[in-house]
Amino acid sequence: MLALSVTGKRRFAYGFWRYRETEVDAAAEMLSLVRKSGIDHLDTADVYGGPGAFGGAERLLGVLRARTPELFKGAVVATKAGVEPGSPYNSSPEYLSAACEASLSRLRVDKIDLFYIHRPDFLAHPAELAETLDELVASGKVGAVGVSNFTTSQVAALARHMKAPIAVHQLEFSAAQVDPLFDGTLAQAMARGIAVMAWSPLAGGRLGETGATEFSRVRETLRRIGERSGVSPTAVALAFLQRHPAPVTPILGTKTPARLRDCLTADALTLSRPDWYAIVESCLGQKMP
Numbered sequence: 244m245l246a247l248s249v250t251g252k253r254r255f256a257y258g259f260w261r262y263r264e265t266e267v268d269a270a271a272e273m274l275s276l277v278r279k280s281g282i283d284h285l286d287t288a289d290v291y292g293g294p295g296a297f298g299g300a301e302r303l304l305g306v307l308r309a310r311t312p313e314l315f316k317g318a319v320v321a322t323k324a325g326v327e328p329g330s331p332y333n334s335s336p337e338y339l340s341a342a343c344e345a346s347l348s349r350l351r352v353d354k355i356d357l358f359y360i361h362r363p364d365f366l367a368h369p370a371e372l373a374e375t376l377d378e379l380v381a382s383g384k385v386g387a388v389g390v391s392n393f394t395t396s397q398v399a400a401l402a403r404h405m406k407a408p409i410a411v412h413q414l415e416f417s418a419a420q421v422d423p424l425f426d427g428t429l430a431q432a433m434a435r436g437i438a439v440m441a442w443s444p445l446a447g448g449r450l451g452e453t454g455a456t457e458f459s460r461v462r463e464t465l466r467r468i469g470e471r472s473g474v475s476p477t478a479v480a481l482a483f484l485q486r487h488p489a490p491v492t493p494i495l496g497t498k499t500p501a502r503l504r505d506c507l508t509a510d511a512l513t514l515s516r517p518d519w520y521a522i523v524e525s526c527l528g529q530k531m532p
């Protein structure tokens with residue numbers, strides 16, 4: 244069993260991908276609301292911060308921690324490394340060790356609660372990667388290890404060599420992106436006891452009321468279910484993820500307080516089987532066999 248809380252008191256996490264380093268006041272307001280709402284899992288990555296602003300989101304979190312340490316009490320802060328602008332991926336021992344040190348410094352912490360490999364590096368042998376990650380855990384610089392955007396074979400290859408467990412798999416999963424139901428990643432997570440975090444749970448806002456015509460079929464299904472259940476379509480989209488038994492924790496990305504409050508209403512909704520499958524079918528554009 245993991246000593247690390249990855250799902251939070253509430254079945255949501257909050258992500259900092261969309262923040263620039265300079266947005267200190269806006270981020271502080273949202274972080275305060277996030278924590279008051281009972282969300283205790285914060286997600287970032289070394290590469291977040293906007294174009295050409297590598298490290299910006301981590302530096303922002305470092306500033307927020309210095310300014311309001313109470314907002315970080317009891318919170319898990321997860322970050323990611325391995326996306327190297329220009330490479331594009333680097334999971335070599337030298338790169339990851341230096342990346343971890345840099346993240347520690349930007350986040351202003353002694354230990355990274357959860358350290359992800361952001362995307363698989365085809366040039367990194369899983370045995371060598373496992374050794375690097377195990378060393379980071381053994382040194383106390385990293386509390387737990389996660390992977391993101393790995394295939395099931397890549398997870399299995401890494402797990403085969405790791406001493407520490409792979410605690411979390413972060414993947415793209417939403418009512419507009421149901422591949423994880425079919426590609427084995429969710430089944431593998433359940434088989435191995437790996438927690439699942441869903442990124443872009445609202446398809447980057449494209450499932451929202453102002454979304455483009457793309458996904459109009461799914462949005463209509465979400466609207467219909469929402470109308471009947473007395474919640475917004477986006478709350479239905481989040482309840483869709485939370486209904487999966489893995490369990491799945493959606494990482495919310497809104498920077499708008501009212502939208503965050505709306506997202507949280509998903510907690511009150513448990514989708515019926517027909518409604519849940521109707522969302523899958525409208526995403527696929529065909530009936531289940």
Ligand SMILES: NC(=O)c1ccc[n+]([C@@H]2O[C@H](COP(=O)([O-])OP(=O)(O)OC[C@H]3O[C@@H](n4cnc5c(N)ncnc54)[C@H](OP(=O)(O)O)[C@@H]3O)[C@@H](O)[C@H]2O)c1
Binds near residue numbers: 413414450
């Ligand atoms: N591991 C990876 O490779 C990876 C990749 C991408 C993201 N992530 C993580 O996942 C987190 C969440 O991703 P995300 O930001 O794409 O999540 P998301 O919740 O799918 O999208 C958030 C975006 O949708 C907009 N939105 C929310 N509700 C809306 C509505 N009702 N109508 C219209 N627009 C709406 C938000 O705008 P407002 O801010 O204006 O409300 C925001 O721009 C990131 O912060 C990051 O931590 C990880």
